[in-house]
Amino acid sequence: MKKVAVIGAGPAGIEAASLLAAQGLEVALFEKESQPLHNLTDKAFLFPNFADARQVSERLLEKLHTPGIALLKDTPVVSLLAPTAGGSWQVNGQGFDAVLLTSGYTTFDARRKEELGYGIYPGIHTSLEMEQMLREGKIVNTIGDMPRRIAFLQCVGSRDEKVGNHYCSKLCCVTAVKQAIEVKKLIPQCEVYIFYMDLRMWGQHFEELYREAQTDYNIKFIRGRISEAGGTFDRRVQIKAEDTLMGRPMKLTVDLFVLMVGMEASQGTRSLAAQAGIAGEYGFAQACDPHTSDNCTAHDGLFVAGSCKRPMTLTDTLADARSAAWEVLRYLHSGLK
Amino acid sequence: MDSADLTAAERLLEAEPSLKACIGCGGCTATCSAAEFVDFNVRRMHMAFVKGQQEGLRTQLNRCMLCGKCLLVCPRGVHTRSVIMAMRKELSPEEK
Ligand code: SF4
Ligand code: SF4
Ligand code: SF4
Numbered sequence: 001m002k003k004v005a006v007i008g009a010g011p012a013g014i015e016a017a018s019l020l021a022a023q024g025l026e027v028a029l030f031e032k033e034s035q036p037l038h039n040l041t042d043k044a045f046l047f048p049n050f051a052d053a054r055q056v057s058e059r060l061l062e063k064l065h066t067p068g069i070a071l072l073k074d075t076p077v078v079s080l081l082a083p084t085a086g087g088s089w090q091v092n093g094q095g096f097d098a099v100l101l102t103s104g105y106t107t108f109d110a111r112r113k114e115e116l117g118y119g120i121y122p123g124i125h126t127s128l129e130m131e132q133m134l135r136e137g138k139i140v141n142t143i144g145d146m147p148r149r150i151a152f153l154q155c156v157g158s159r160d161e162k163v164g165n166h167y168c169s170k171l172c173c174v175t176a177v178k179q180a181i182e183v184k185k186l187i188p189q190c191e192v193y194i195f196y197m198d199l200r201m202w203g204q205h206f207e208e209l210y211r212e213a214q215t216d217y218n219i220k221f222i223r224g225r226i227s228e229a230g231g232t233f234d235r236r237v238q239i240k241a242e243d244t245l246m247g248r249p250m251k252l253t254v255d256l257f258v259l260m261v262g263m264e265a266s267q268g269t270r271s272l273a274a275q276a277g278i279a280g281e282y283g284f285a286q287a288c289d290p291h292t293s294d295n296c297t298a299h300d301g302l303f304v305a306g307s308c309k310r311p312m313t314l315t316d317t318l319a320d321a322r323s324a325a326w327e328v329l330r331y332l333h334s335g336l337k
Numbered sequence: 338m339d340s341a342d343l344t345a346a347e348r349l350l351e352a353e354p355s356l357k358a359c360i361g362c363g364g365c366t367a368t369c370s371a372a373e374f375v376d377f378n379v380r381r382m383h384m385a386f387v388k389g390q391q392e393g394l395r396t397q398l399n400r401c402m403l404c405g406k407c408l409l410v411c412p413r414g415v416h417t418r419s420v421i422m423a424m425r426k427e428l429s430p431e432e433k
Contacts (some may be wrong), residue, residue, distance in 0.1 A: 161414045162410075162412065197360060224364075225363060226367065227365075227410040228367070242364070244362065244380065247381050250367075
């Protein structure tokens with residue numbers, strides 16, 4: 001029986017592993033954490049339809065019961081070696097006929113944008129921390145009261161050459177709109193602002209969600225990049241931006257300031273892509289061709305799927321994983337191996 | 338735009354090509370030291386100049402203290418301080 005290693009038990013890894021196992025392959029699914037799906041289980045609701053992240057996670061986790069999958073938790077992959085003539089791929093010293101890399105992303109460390117004050121002043125949070133508050137259904141300011149005013153800032157760690165990330169992370173725009181709506185559902189009287197450079201509402205129902213944020217929730221959109229944030233004496237946060245559509249510099253004092261942190265290649269992605277010789281831009285893994293061969297790599301038998309390649313939504317990640325599974329099957333059945 | 342004279346704008350972009358990458362985010366204006374005290378909007382100034390509009394720019398340009406804070410925040414790596422110096426140089430004689 002052919003053996004496949006899938007590296008990373010996120011949505012892409014689970015989806016692909018279950019399809020490959022259902023086709024009769026023996027799949028080893030490596031996961032460095034003690035539980036799979038940790039980038040999904042820390043979410044409350046998913047855009048654009050506010051699907052309960054827990055239910056979506058459960059549906060994915062059920063797929064792990066497909067016979068033929070061995071889930072190896074707490075098992076980081078430390079070595080990924082290409083086959084020597086006629087041999088097999090070596091993952092942590094074990095041989096495999098094919099390897100699928102699904103080692104995913106990590107979020108940008110907001111401390112790297114020092115001028116935005118994260119980790120220095122109270123009341124400044126990342127979008128992940130906001131998600132956590134939303135999951136708990138409780139949003140409080142720095143003195144434990146209900147916040148009266150919250151500002152979100154887009155593009156933190158993305159589209160920013162100062163941190164070396166020129167790319168757009170693709171899903172923070174809609175995530176901010178989603179989180180802003182959830183805040184308003186919990187605290188209707190709270191004023192909510194979203195500061196943006198461009199609003200990229202490219203996916204199905206994203207634009208509708210944006211419109212709903214304006215018409216039904218009175219969320220205020222200001223086109224301008226916040227360049228500085230600092231603490232005030234009463235433990236609030238003062239931000240500086242230009243309202244570029246009005247042509248006016250502005251200061252705004254808020255109770256909570258939320259940084260929409262972008263996606264970067266995870267540590268695993270960086271090191272495995274480098275080890276296997278498929279490191280692409282920004283530490284992401286490089287596929288052969290974005291149009292016709294987006295799951296194959298420069299090496300026969302090594303495939304890539306999901307956000308280890310670039311920022312990707314959950315929907316796209318799952319579709320990409322299915323496409324990668326097909327490529328792996330085609331490769332294993334082609335007689336190449 | 339039809340009647341705009343863009344020769345000075347072209348010279349400016351040639352002198353400081355980084356300005357071509359500006360996305361008008363206003364980060365420079367937001368952080369500007371001079372804007373704290375006087376009516377001064379660095380983004381609006383360089384965007385106007387690039388479109389061939391120079392009215393009133395001389396007085397505005399003189400308000401810049403050349404502190405360079407703006408270039409520390411620009412997400413597109415525009416060398417805003419050099420842009421100001423180049424604008425001062427390329428201003429049309431009527432504006433000078
Ligand atoms: S999706 Fe929006 S917030 Fe995220 S990097 Fe792109 S433009 Fe910025
Ligand atoms: S900060 Fe940079 S990109 Fe933003 S308006 Fe100023 S020059 Fe343009
Ligand atoms: S260099 Fe001029 S435009 Fe830039 S921040 Fe300083 S005063 Fe403002």
